[in-house]
Amino acid sequence: MTHPPCNLYSIVIIWLCTALCACHTNPQSGNSPTADTTIFPVPRQESGNTLSLLDKSPLDILYYPPEYPKLKMIGKTASLPVFRVIYSRPQKNGRKIFGSVVKYGEHWRLGANEATEIEFFEPVTIQQTKVPQGRYALYCIPQPTEWTLIFSSDLYSWGLVIDAAKDIFKFTVPTIRVINAIEAFTMETEKSEDGALLWIGWDDTKVALPIQLLSNKNQ
Amino acid sequence: MKKIKKTLAVAIGLMLMLFAGAQENWPPLDNSPMDMIYLPVDYPILKIRKSAPETPVIKIIYSRPQKKKRTVFGELVDYGSVWRLGANEATELDLFKDVKIANTKIRKGRYTLYAIPYKEKWTIIINKENDVWGAFAYDEKKDILRTDVKTEKNAEPVESFTMMFEKTGTGANLLITWEDVKVSLPVTL
Numbered sequence: 001m002t003h004p005p006c007n008l009y010s011i012v013i014i015w016l017c018t019a020l021c022a023c024h025t026n027p028q029s030g031n032s033p034t035a036d037t038t039i040f041p042v043p044r045q046e047s048g049n050t051l052s053l054l055d056k057s058p059l060d061i062l063y064y065p066p067e068y069p070k071l072k073m074i075g076k077t078a079s080l081p082v083f084r085v086i087y088s089r090p091q092k093n094g095r096k097i098f099g100s101v102v103k104y105g106e107h108w109r110l111g112a113n114e115a116t117e118i119e120f121f122e123p124v125t126i127q128q129t130k131v132p133q134g135r136y137a138l139y140c141i142p143q144p145t146e147w148t149l150i151f152s153s154d155l156y157s158w159g160l161v162i163d164a165a166k167d168i169f170k171f172t173v174p175t176i177r178v179i180n181a182i183e184a185f186t187m188e189t190e191k192s193e194d195g196a197l198l199w200i201g202w203d204d205t206k207v208a209l210p211i212q213l214l215s216n217k218n219q
Numbered sequence: 220m221k222k223i224k225k226t227l228a229v230a231i232g233l234m235l236m237l238f239a240g241a242q243e244n245w246p247p248l249d250n251s252p253m254d255m256i257y258l259p260v261d262y263p264i265l266k267i268r269k270s271a272p273e274t275p276v277i278k279i280i281y282s283r284p285q286k287k288k289r290t291v292f293g294e295l296v297d298y299g300s301v302w303r304l305g306a307n308e309a310t311e312l313d314l315f316k317d318v319k320i321a322n323t324k325i326r327k328g329r330y331t332l333y334a335i336p337y338k339e340k341w342t343i344i345i346n347k348e349n350d351v352w353g354a355f356a357y358d359e360k361k362d363i364l365r366t367d368v369k370t371e372k373n374a375e376p377v378e379s380f381t382m383m384f385e386k387t388g389t390g391a392n393l394l395i396t397w398e399d400v401k402v403s404l405p406v407t408l
Contacts, residue, residue, distance in 0.1 A: 054285075058253060059254050061253060061280070061308060069350050070352045073356045081350055089307065150349065156266060171407060173406060188245065201245060
């Protein structure tokens with residue numbers, strides 16, 4: 001068996017790079033009317049649903065350390081988690097999300113339904129800012145190249161209405177293009193060198209918020 | 220030629236880092252989705268309508284498995300064993316103020332809810348070990364309340380495990396139902 005000549009490799013590789021670049025520079029277009037963000041909720045008690053149906057954008061929870069409840073179950077941790085996020089997971093369903101369903105420059109609840117909640121069980125540092133332990137509502141103002149993630153004291157609210165007077169911290173992070181579209185809006189945590197990354201991804205975009213731990217709890 | 224290959228390899232590496240980053244294994248939606256309920260009912264919606272009190276009283280976060288033609292009680296969920304009242308992470312009870320549950324004062328704070336189902340009654344358990352998976356590491360020593368509630372029959376079987384609050388004169392009942400069984404846990408404010 002003979003290997004193809006080197007320049008064939010080069011052609012394939014250059015073609016690949018070009019293809020990827022083409023994806024990357026795809027213009028962010030689309031201005032169809034919003035779907036998810038304009039539906040006003042009907043309270044369950046008023047909708048006549050005595051036994052509420054399963055939600056189309058189900059709630060989910062994630063922890064740092066990742067899979068904390070399972071680590072606890074198998075006796076791998078005795079201390080409290082560092083943080084957790086409770087959020088709802090809408091799906092792409094063939095729609096273009098950013099710049100369309102989720103508008104650039106407008107607040108977005110980072111999910112669906114109730115406002116997303118992040119709770120720190122110990123103080124952490126994010127972008128040189130000390131964030132005290134406690135619960136915050138978490139929302140976002142997305143732009144094509146960066147997202148501003150906002151921690152707010154406006155807790156236990158429905159995510160459509162944001163009271164900007166209750167903003168506490170704002171962190172801006174660059175967007176990263178995703179090759180394979182993410183169908184369900186997803187958050188996840190990952191260990192980093194000096195703490196944790198909170199990953200947030202949907203459709204063709206993802207961001208990571210680096211969170212530095214003060215404690216030495218990074219297993 | 221080797222040098223070109225190396226340069227290209229580095230370029231490809233950089234491209235992959237740029238486009239893929241580290242995170243590609245996004246977790247799928249759960250078969251037993253999580254849900255939450257508040258007391259007052261629909262507190263977050265009341266809040267944006269400016270008709271909510273300052274703080275909620277109770278928030279429960281639980282997962283909702285489905286019956287899917289299976290026999291739930293006595294088979295899928297054993298009688299006499301501690302059950303996480305749902306699926307995945309054990310059910311969480313968050314009290315924003317002191318309340319009375321089954322006539323016992325429970326202090327403001329975060330707890331885990333379990334149940335031991337029997338045919339005629341369920342034992343509802345409030346436990347202070349939080350952020351746990353299932354009932355696998357359940358520790359009876361961390362219980363702060365055990366109370367029995369009698370089971371009632373549903374006219375129609377309920378497909379998805381459901382919890383809801385129903386207002387009463389002195390507070391609310393926490394209704395818990397699945398299949399043809401329902402129980403009601405009294406909460407007094």
